[in-house]
Amino acid sequence: MSGTDMKLVVVGAAGRMGQTLIRTIHGMGGVRVFAAVERSGSAYIGRDAGEIAGLGPIGISITDQPLEAFVDAEGVLDFTSPSASVDFSALAAQARIVHVIGTTGCSDEDEARFKAAARHARIVKSGNMSLGVNLLGVLTQQAARALGPADWDIEILEMHHKHKVDAPSGTALLLGEAAAMGRAVSLTENSVRVRDGHTGARPAGTIGFATLRGGSVIGEHSVILAGEGEQVTLSHSATDRSIFARGAVTAALWARDKKPGFYSMLDVLGLS
Numbered sequence: 001m002s003g004t005d006m007k008l009v010v011v012g013a014a015g016r017m018g019q020t021l022i023r024t025i026h027g028m029g030g031v032r033v034f035a036a037v038e039r040s041g042s043a044y045i046g047r048d049a050g051e052i053a054g055l056g057p058i059g060i061s062i063t064d065q066p067l068e069a070f071v072d073a074e075g076v077l078d079f080t081s082p083s084a085s086v087d088f089s090a091l092a093a094q095a096r097i098v099h100v101i102g103t104t105g106c107s108d109e110d111e112a113r114f115k116a117a118a119r120h121a122r123i124v125k126s127g128n129m130s131l132g133v134n135l136l137g138v139l140t141q142q143a144a145r146a147l148g149p150a151d152w153d154i155e156i157l158e159m160h161h162k163h164k165v166d167a168p169s170g171t172a173l174l175l176g177e178a179a180a181m182g183r184a185v186s187l188t189e190n191s192v193r194v195r196d197g198h199t200g201a202r203p204a205g206t207i208g209f210a211t212l213r214g215g216s217v218i219g220e221h222s223v224i225l226a227g228e229g230e231q232v233t234l235s236h237s238a239t240d241r242s243i244f245a246r247g248a249v250t251a252a253l254w255a256r257d258k259k260p261g262f263y264s265m266l267d268v269l270g271l272s
């Protein structure tokens with residue numbers, strides 16, 4: 001451990017991503033676990049964060065007092081719930097630190113709160129923190145631009161584990177936004193999120209979503225561009241949550257010397 005290591009707080013430390021973040025930070029240089037936070041009433045309060053993550057004790061007890069944890073920290077890594085992330089962004093703004101938000105399923109109102117917090121905090125938010133998916137977004141934008149709506153239909157298919165609570169996934173929406181951007185249209189006005197019953201023929205120019213849930217799948221995404229007599233499929237498979245955790249740590253290190261503002265993984269990865 002060195003004095004220049006970036007001091008990071010993991011919120012939601014007992015969750016699937018929280019535990020992965022603790023293990024990832026522990027195994028990386030240039031960063032250290034400064035504090036670990038869980039929701040009030042969690043059975044994990046007071047337990048050692050490393051032990052919960054399967055590392056053995058690391059001397060960091062899980063707390064339910066985020067403000068105390070943020071005061072002397074440099075960054076917060078947050079894969080929790082929309083309401084928790086909104087609260088954490090206000091605290092990160094107060095402490096004027098980096099807030100990396102991986103939480104998905106956020107409303108437009110939540111997004112407005114993050115943008116307000118970004119006047120003082122350095123916020124990096126993305127529905128997917130992996131290099132592969134962000135590159136897939138760039139490729140999707142190019143493909144959607146090249147293969148126009150008169151002849152090509154775009155469908156986005158995703159599958160995740162059975163515990164996931166929001167749909168379509170943040171990544172599917174990120175890919176939908178990329179496709180909409182490639183076609184210079186609004187995703188909100190052109191997306192078809194569900195189909196059921198007698199739907200009629202597919203309206204040209206729409207971007208369709210299909211959601212599968214089951215088992216322990218970490219994340220499968222395909223963007224299908226379907227034309228007359230041919231089909232192009234761009235896809236990504238996540239087989240290990242550490243890809244998101246490494247992306248989140250990379251984002252925190254990148255944002256360390258940036259001005260307050262609202263950034264995405266495309267900025268971090270130089271793909272914007």
Ligand code: NAD
Binds near residue numbers: 014037127128130
């Ligand atoms: P999870 O349910 O396993 O973990 C969430 C944790 O947050 C839980 O331990 C919960 O107790 C904790 N939490 C909730 N409210 C809290 C609060 N107020 N204070 C402190 N802790 C609180 O879920 P998960 O699978 O780890 O996913 C979490 C989120 O991250 C989801 O929105 C998921 O879609 C998203 N996710 C994003 C990416 C990405 O790359 N952006 C990747 C994977 C998951």
